[in-house]
Structure formats: C-alpha cells, structure tokens
Amino acid sequence: MARRKLIYEGKAKILYEGPEPGTLVQYFKDDATAFNAEKKAVIEGKGVLNNRLSEFFMTGLMQIGVPTHFIKRLNMREQLIRQVEIIPLEVIVRNFAAGTIAKRLGLEEGTPLPRPIIEFCYKDDALGDPLVSEEHIAAFGWASQQDLDDMVSMALRVNDFMSGLMLAVGIRLVDFKIEIGRAWDNDFMRLILADEISPDSCRLWDIETGQKLDKDVFRRDLGDLADAYTEVARRLGVLPTNAPAPSKPTLIN
Known part of the structure; x- marks a missing residue:
C-alpha cells in the first residue's frame, strides 16, 4: 500500500488519510508516555496489543448499540476508522x-x-x-x-x-x-x-492481588508494560491462553 498522507501524530497514535472520503487509518505506535510526555519509552509490541484490544472493545460496544468510529482492523497495527x-x-x-x-x-x-x-x-x-x-x-x-x-x-x-x-x-x-x-x-x-x-x-x-495491568506499570516502574497488556489480552481471549508472553506479541485473528 502506498504511503498515505499524514493527518495527525499524537503520543501513541498516527492518523493517515483513509482510502475513502470520510475515513482515516489509525496507526498504533509502540511509544509509551506518562506525566504529559515527561517520561517516554518505546515498548516493543505495545501498539500491536492496543490495536487488537481496541478493536475487541469497540466491536463489543457496537454490538450493544454504542456507535463508534471503528470500521475494521487492517493489519497488526492499523485500523480503518470514520473521520469525526x-x-x-x-x-x-x-x-x-x-x-x-x-x-x-x-x-x-x-x-x-x-x-x-x-x-x-x-x-x-x-x-x-x-x-x-x-x-x-x-x-x-x-x-x-x-x-x-x-x-x-x-x-x-x-x-x-x-x-x-x-x-x-x-x-x-x-x-x-x-x-x-x-x-x-x-x-x-x-x-x-x-x-x-x-x-x-x-x-x-x-481483583485478587491488586496487580496493575495498565499504564501505571510504566508510570510507576512496576514491571514490564508489554507483559501487563499481554495478560489483559490473554484473559479476554484475544491471545491464546497457553501462549507465552512474548516481547513481540503474536495475535490471533
């Protein structure tokens, strides 16, 4: 696919011009930021996980009647969304x-x-x-x-x-x-x-241990952020339950 026109780049995502009028391509970066970007790092695989998890949540919300901008996932890091x-x-x-x-x-x-x-x-x-x-x-x-x-x-x-x-x-x-x-x-x-x-x-x-499975792991130096996000994905069925926690997550379609 030819490189699209860049519309906007934020701390965790990039928006490109979509293939049809009124659409955008949303790219999930591996960048992690905290404290209004005062703390920064690149977490390998984070964008892949967030792309897949956001698709999972948005799809579920649409199924119960909550309208979203999500159209479809394009690949491991990108999804097609409606421009709003x-x-x-x-x-x-x-x-x-x-x-x-x-x-x-x-x-x-x-x-x-x-x-x-x-x-x-x-x-x-x-x-x-x-x-x-x-x-x-x-x-x-x-x-x-x-x-x-x-x-x-x-x-x-x-x-x-x-x-x-x-x-x-x-x-x-x-x-x-x-x-x-x-x-x-x-x-x-x-x-x-x-x-x-x-x-x-x-x-x-x-619920049982109080272990944090979100960006506070990065904010507070509580461990590996990719491991925490992978655990959330595994529990929700986005990752196979018997898969190891890889540095580059392998996701199922």
Missing part, C-alpha cells in the same frame, strides 16, 4: 479512587466510590488537560447541554459494558477515559465513540 470532529474533552469515568481524584480528595487508592463519577478534562497538552466543569464547557461552547447529556449517557453505557467484561476475567475496572466525536450523515449529526479503548486509557487491577 473530536469534541475537545476527555470524559473520565471513575469507579474506584485512584490517580488524581485520590490526591485531590485525600482518598486512599482503591476506595470504592459511592457511584460512578464522571469528570471532564479540556484536551490541551500545553495546559496539562485541566479538569473543567459543565459550566466551563457550556460557557466556552465546547459542547451543548444536549451533547453533555448524551456524552454522560454514552460514558455510563461504556462503563457498564467494560466493568462486566473485566469482572468476568478477574479484573477490576478502576477508571477509564474516552473521547467522543461528532459525525454527520447528511444534515444529521450524532455523537460517536472515538480514539481508542485500551490499557493505555484504563486503570485495570487484578
């Missing part, structure tokens, strides 16, 4: 205290929250993706009230699906973040799930 206008917000769903909410509110990590808590952060790396309120979002026109209602509803549906999926394989979904975009069908606009869902964007803890 990304709303400049990260939508964070928290089920247990961890990360910034634990620090802000003085909560012990792992404390169950009274109910899923949804937070919004303004997408701006230079500002450190600051936490914002619905009042900020409305005042600056980032999303309408109807958009916000729909985003909250979608986030809670994703949470229900992901929590059940992870619980079935002995993993606690502590929190996760998603991005949502606007897609148009002629004059009709709808919100759809975009970006990715992977261990890069979730906190995943083993």
